[in-house]
Amino acid sequence: MTMFDTVLVANRGEIAVRVIRTLRTMGVRSVAVFSDADAGARHVREADTAVRIGPPAAAESYLSIRRLLDAAARTGARAVHPGYGFLAENAEFARACEAAGLVFIGPPAEAISLMGDKIRAKETVRAAGVPVVPGSTGSGLSDAELAAAAREIGMPVLLKPSAGGGGKGMRLIRAESALAEEIATARREALASFGDDTLLVERWIESPRHIEIQVLADAHGQVVHLGERECSLQRRHQKVVEEAPSVLLDEATRAAMGEAAVRAARSCGYTGAGTVEFIVPGGDPSAYCFMEMNTRLQVEHPVTELTVSIAGRRGLDLVEWQLRTAAGERLPFAQRDIGFSGHAVEARICAEDPARGFLPSGGRVLALREPNGPGVRTDSGLGEGTEVSSRYDPMLAKVIAHGPDRPTALRLLRAALAETVTLGVPTNAGFLRRLLAHPEVVAGRLDTGLVEREAAGLTPDGVPEEVYAAAAAVRQAALAPVPDASGWSDPFSASGGWRLGGEPAPPAFPLEIAGSAPVTHRAPALFEITPDTVTVTVDGLTHSFHRAGDWLGRDGDAWRVRDHDPVAASLGGGARPGADTLAAPMPGTVTVVKAAVGDEVAAGQSLLVVEAMKMEHVISAPHAGTVTELDVAPGATVAMDQVLAVVTPAAPQEEARRD
Incomplete structure (x- = not known):
């Protein structure tokens, strides 16, 4: 079979741009698809051609098999690359591509189906001699059966969707009393993410390491592994930093896990690039257990590409080999030809706000600077003007650094993130x-709980003084009179603090940053302004910021500084203040409403669920009382800080009666 001349990329954002880059290098024509929300997106601009496939809702665009196949037919595509997410691990999509005469650039549908069912996958690899995590058996367990299995295994346990991955719907349960609500929540998340609410329960391994093995297989029986990736730095079961190789493994364990991954791939008839994931006790790496197999390219694949070597030559393009194996080519190398060189670390840049508890964020990209250079690579779907919405996954870009050793790679990546x-x-x-x-x-x-334990200490407490100083400097500079064509400016047009018989008093500006109380601040004596930057000197130290619109940024952090209007605030501009008001913590969609106006509720009782970027956020009653306002229904789209409900507190005597 010859290489494809046209490939449709059935995805969006960073991974679509990544695949298009390799297609261009290989001389293959690329076809992008886009929803109305992505009409101006980077992947649309970089592809050779692009096809609109529907409205913003993923179910009517990126998840519509019919519309994707129609786009392929209209553009003459011979193959489809699914990227990751959306339909990448959907066996029905793989079969539909085959039926339409298209090559699905991924494993056979049977392998996707088998490994996509975590219950069947565990049984299959166990039969192939691969160790697995102890847990429930059987498919289609009811809520009661899941709870019984959890009690039999013993707390704590991990509740997981049988379909899909990426941490969606995964819940760590430490108390039996939480089982019912956690099972219900996990089912909702699994159904929303994968269209399947089947769950399983597994023993929770304390202080676990998450280590995965990259495999590559052709259609002629050759299967190799390309080493491991350490993915233990996670938050809410979502990876945030990955690296290769892992500092935990010695050569013997690395070889054993690699061979186990190869056996797992063979057990399901795998072809193409895939990943076998293991849970590894930090104190005993030899006691590794199979968790699941991801039948697609992984987000973290660049750290493998940068560290693997074939016959002494460093570097490998996994997307290229996905295409080559899908086109029927044989792998021209064996396991003995594969080596490793240096160390690589990747960080995922996500649209989330650490200052607000990592809630999903959104908005329009006003200024963009992405690091590149010796030892640094950025894979991104962003461009200036990009609108980031809550409809899709929050990952925007990946920054990867490679060095001769781990300390060098870490140092390069920290510097690259500071430039972002x-x-x-x-x-x-x-x-x-x-x-x-x-x-x-x-x-x-490392372990999978480290980020959660240390998150508070890694998030700045309050806003640095120099941020307010920079914001005040920008505002003071805007007050300066503008000279005419001859260079003269009218002194009476200046809006400074002129006063009779004294030095001008620099004005004070009322400023407000989300999450912090309003402050009044004057510009420092020393500052310098350009259209894109502001530099201020505070207490003898000079600080430089990037700026755009209301935003200031440095070292990867950013602040939106707005003028505080106390009059508007007192009149109720925006979300109404007060402990009784429940406002949307993020832009998103209301998926569940559990109360109605007039209901009496207890403190902490769940009232609504808001979903954004595949993450659920439960809105609970701030205190006991009565629901006096409820302004939304299931399916409603809400903006950040939009008022959702009001709970009027119960009178003291009523609370006493309830107690």
């Missing part, structure tokens, strides 16, 4: 830079 500028959309770049400097991370003492 994404003004207009809050991201986690600054948080990741601080995480990579944490002593436990630097020492390689």
Whole structure:
């Protein structure tokens, strides 16, 4: 079979751009698809051609098999690359491509189906001699059966969707009393993410390491592994930093896990690039257990590409080999030809706000600076003007660094994150830079709970003084009179603090940053302004910021500074203040409403669920009382800080009667 001349990329954002880049290198024509929300997106601009496939809702665009196949037919595509997410691990999509005469650039549908069912996958690889995590058996367990299995295994347990991955719907349960609600929540998340609410329960391994093995297989029986990736730095079961190789494994364990991954791939008839994931006790790496197999390209694949070597030559393009194996080519190398060189670390840049508990964020990218250079690579779907919405996954870009050793790679990545500028959309770049400097991370003492334990200490407490100084400097500079064509400016047009018989008093500006109380601040005596930057000197130290619109940024962090209007605030502009008011913590969609006006509720009782970027956020009653306002229904789209409900507190005597 010859190489394809046209390939449709059935995805969006960073991975679509990544695949299009390799297609261009190989001389293959690329076809992008886009929803109305992505009409101006980077992947649309970079493809050779692009096809609109529907409205913003993923179910009517990126998840519509019919519309994707129609786009392929209209553009003459011979193959489809699914990227990751959406339909990448959907066996029905793979079969539909085959039926339409298209090559699905991924494994056979049977392998997707088998490994996509975590219950069947565990049974299959166990039969192939691969160790698995102890857990429930059987498919289609009811809520009561899941709860019984959890009690039999013993707390704590991990509840997981049988379909899909990426941490969606995964819940760590430590108390039996939480089982019912956690099972219900996990079913909702699994159904929303994968269209299947089947769950299983597994024993929770304390202080676990998450290590995965990259495999590559052709259609002629050749299967190799390309080493491991350490993915233990996670938050809410979502990976945030990955690296290769892992500092935990010795050569014997690495070889054993690699062989186990190859057996797992063979057991399901795998072809193409895939990943076998293991849970590894930090104190005993030899006791590794199979968790699941991802039948697609992984987000973290660049760290493998940068460290693997074939016959002594460093570097491999996994997307290229996905295409080559899908086109029927044989792998021209065997396991003995594969080696490794140096160390690589990747950080995922996500649209989330660490200062607001990592809630999903959104907005328009006003200024963008992405690092590149010796030892640094950025894979991104962003461009200036990009609108980041809550409809899709929050990952915006990946920054990867490679060096001769781990300390060098970490240092390069921290510097690259400090250079990253994404003004207009809050991201986690600054948080990741601080995480990579944490002593436990630097020492390689990792586990999947480390980020959660240390998150508070890695998030700045309050707004630095120099941020307010920079914001005041920008405002003072805007008050300066503008000279005419001859260079003369009218002194009476200046809006400074002129006063009779004295030096001008610099004006004070009322400023407000989300999450912090309003302050009044004057510009420092020394500052310098350009259209894109502001530099201020505070207490003898000079600080430089990028700026765009209301935003200031430095070292990967960003702040939106607005003028505080106390009159408008007192009149109720925006979300109404007060402990009785429940406002949307993020832009998203209301998926569940559990109360009605007039209901009496207890403190902490769940009232609504808001979903954004595949994450659920439960809105609970702030105190006991009566629901006096409820302004939304299931399916409603809400903006950040939009009022959702009001709970009027119960009178003291009523609370006493309830007690």
